[in-house]
Amino acid sequence: MDQFRIMVRGAGDIATGTIHRLWMAGFRPVVLETDKPSAIRRQVSFCECVYGDAAVVEGITAKRADSLADAVRMLKEGVVPVLIDPAGKTIGEYLPDVLIDAILAKKNLGTVRETAPTVIGLGPGFCAGEDVDYVIETMRGHNLGRIIAEGCAQPNTGIPGVIAGYGKERVIHAPAAGVARHVRNIGDTVEKGDVILRICRPGTGGTEVTATISGLIRGMIRDGYPVTEGFKIADIDPRQDQYRNCFTISDKARCIAGSVLELVCAAYRKKQQSREVAERVKKPEIERSSE
Numbered sequence: 641m642d643q644f645r646i647m648v649r650g651a652g653d654i655a656t657g658t659i660h661r662l663w664m665a666g667f668r669p670v671v672l673e674t675d676k677p678s679a680i681r682r683q684v685s686f687c688e689c690v691y692g693d694a695a696v697v698e699g700i701t702a703k704r705a706d707s708l709a710d711a712v713r714m715l716k717e718g719v720v721p722v723l724i725d726p727a728g729k730t731i732g733e734y735l736p737d738v739l740i741d742a743i744l745a746k747k748n749l750g751t752v753r754e755t756a757p758t759v760i761g762l763g764p765g766f767c768a769g770e771d772v773d774y775v776i777e778t779m780r781g782h783n784l785g786r787i788i789a790e791g792c793a794q795p796n797t798g799i800p801g802v803i804a805g806y807g808k809e810r811v812i813h814a815p816a817a818g819v820a821r822h823v824r825n826i827g828d829t830v831e832k833g834d835v836i837l838r839i840c841r842p843g844t845g846g847t848e849v850t851a852t853i854s855g856l857i858r859g860m861i862r863d864g865y866p867v868t869e870g871f872k873i874a875d876i877d878p879r880q881d882q883y884r885n886c887f888t889i890s891d892k893a894r895c896i897a898g899s900v901l902e903l904v905c906a907a908y909r910k911k912q913q914s915r916e917v918a919e920r921v922k923k924p925e926i927e928r929s930s931e
Contacts, residue, residue, distance in 0.1 A: 641666050644908050647736040648672070649751065651687035651722055652679045653859075654762065654778065655742035656697055657893025658900045659686060659720060663700050665901055667908075668715045670734060671702070674726040680859035680875050683826055683887045689722050691862070698889060708733055731755050738907050740900060741766065744778065746796045758907040760900060764793045776899050778892075785895035787903065801892070804878040809852050812874040814839055814867040816847045822863045827886045829856055836860070836874060839867065853878055858886050 646669040648659055655671075662669050677687035686702035689695040695702045702720035705711035708730045711721035723730060728750055731739060739756035743749055747765040753772055761771070763778035768788045775788040780801030783794070800811045814820070818839040830836060830851040837860065840846035851857075859875035867873060877885055889897075 641908070642668065644738075644911065645734060645736040646670070646738045646740070646904065647731055647734060647756075648740045648742055649728060649749075650741070650743035651685060651690075651702070652677065652742075652744065653681035653685045653890065654744055654893045654896060656684055656686045657889045658740065658742055658762075658897040659702075660697060660700050660889060661894070661897035661901050662904060663720060665905075667904060669720070669740075670705075670708070670711045670715070670730075670736075671720060671722045672725040672728060672730065673722050675724045676865075678861060678865060678871075680861060680872060681890075682859065682862060684889050684893075686720055686722055688862075690724065694719075695722075728755075737911060738904050741772070757911075758903065760903055762896060762900075764796045767792045774903055776896055778896060780892060784892065785899045787899050806853055806878050810855070810876045810878060811872060812836075812849060812852055812876070814869055814871040814873050815849065817841070817868045818846065818866070820861045820863065820865050820867055820873055821846065822860065824857055824860075826857050826860050827883060829880055830854065830876070849873065851876055855880055856883060856886055 646667055648669045648671045651671050651673045673687050673690055679685035679687050682688050684697050686695050689702045689704050702722050705714055705721035705723045711723050714721040736756045738758045741751040741761045744763050748771055753759050759772045760774045762776045766772045766775045768775045769790050775793050777783045777786040777793045779794045799808050816839050818841040821838045821840050824836040831854045832851055834851045835848045836851050837849045838846040853876055855876045855878040858877040861873040
């Protein structure tokens with residue numbers, strides 16, 4: 641497996657579920673991120689290591705890598721390397737066997753099918769058979785995690801999946817542009833109407849952002865992060881008795897990760913079989929030369 645190269649674009653919470661599953665299965669992916677990731681579920685997102693400290697998610701540690709060589713060294717040390725490369729410039733240098741686009745930007749930000757023998761895209765924005773080899777469905781529901789070998793995932797509706805009867809109500813967006821400042825923290829229990837953060841602007845007291853429903857703050861934008869009006873800044877889980885959910889990989893992320901692992905294992909097996917065939921062809925040539 642050390643000779644089987646995997647790259648993952650993105651290290652948010654869904655991407656982290658995939659990275660974690662691959663790592664636990666013995667694969668060692670190199671991860672590419674932007675220099676200012678905006679993950680909401682920061683406690684379960686490897687991208688948080690970009691800001692300096694290591695990010696530990698369910699026993700797996702990720703750290704920021706300064707170069708591709710540094711990333712390869714970190715793999716040998718048992719650490720997930722997160723390299724700042726939003727444009728994917730190092731993909732051509734690393735030449736991965738599998739490339740996984742897990743940015744979840746709802747559009748393709750530059751991934752092309754020719755960059756690796758197997759290219760996988762998560763969610764809408766990709767078309768299997770055109771810009772990627774496979775698409776994984778990310779929409780909650782019956783088809784969540786389905787592997788699509790031809791065609792696209794369901795288009796983005798802009799409406800979050802329903803949890804305990806709540807959909808769009810549980811996700812909070814910035815009412816104004818400014819800098820996010822925390823009043824409450826991830827894991828806190830809040831009641832509807834409680835102030836959870838403020839959007840601050842120079843010369844003003846800022847705009848208060850309140851909880852839209854009662855529950856647990858499952859995700860919140862990083863303190864000090866500059867946001868635009870309408871930017872996603874928080875996520876409230878109505879299941880107040882499930883505190884651990886704030887700090888563990890979600891069922892959705894694990895479902896998607898399982899499908900990615902299935903494709904990676906198939907790609908790995910295919911490469912092993914090709915290598916075995918090449919060795920069988922080469923062996924008679926070696927025997928003849930020795931005679």
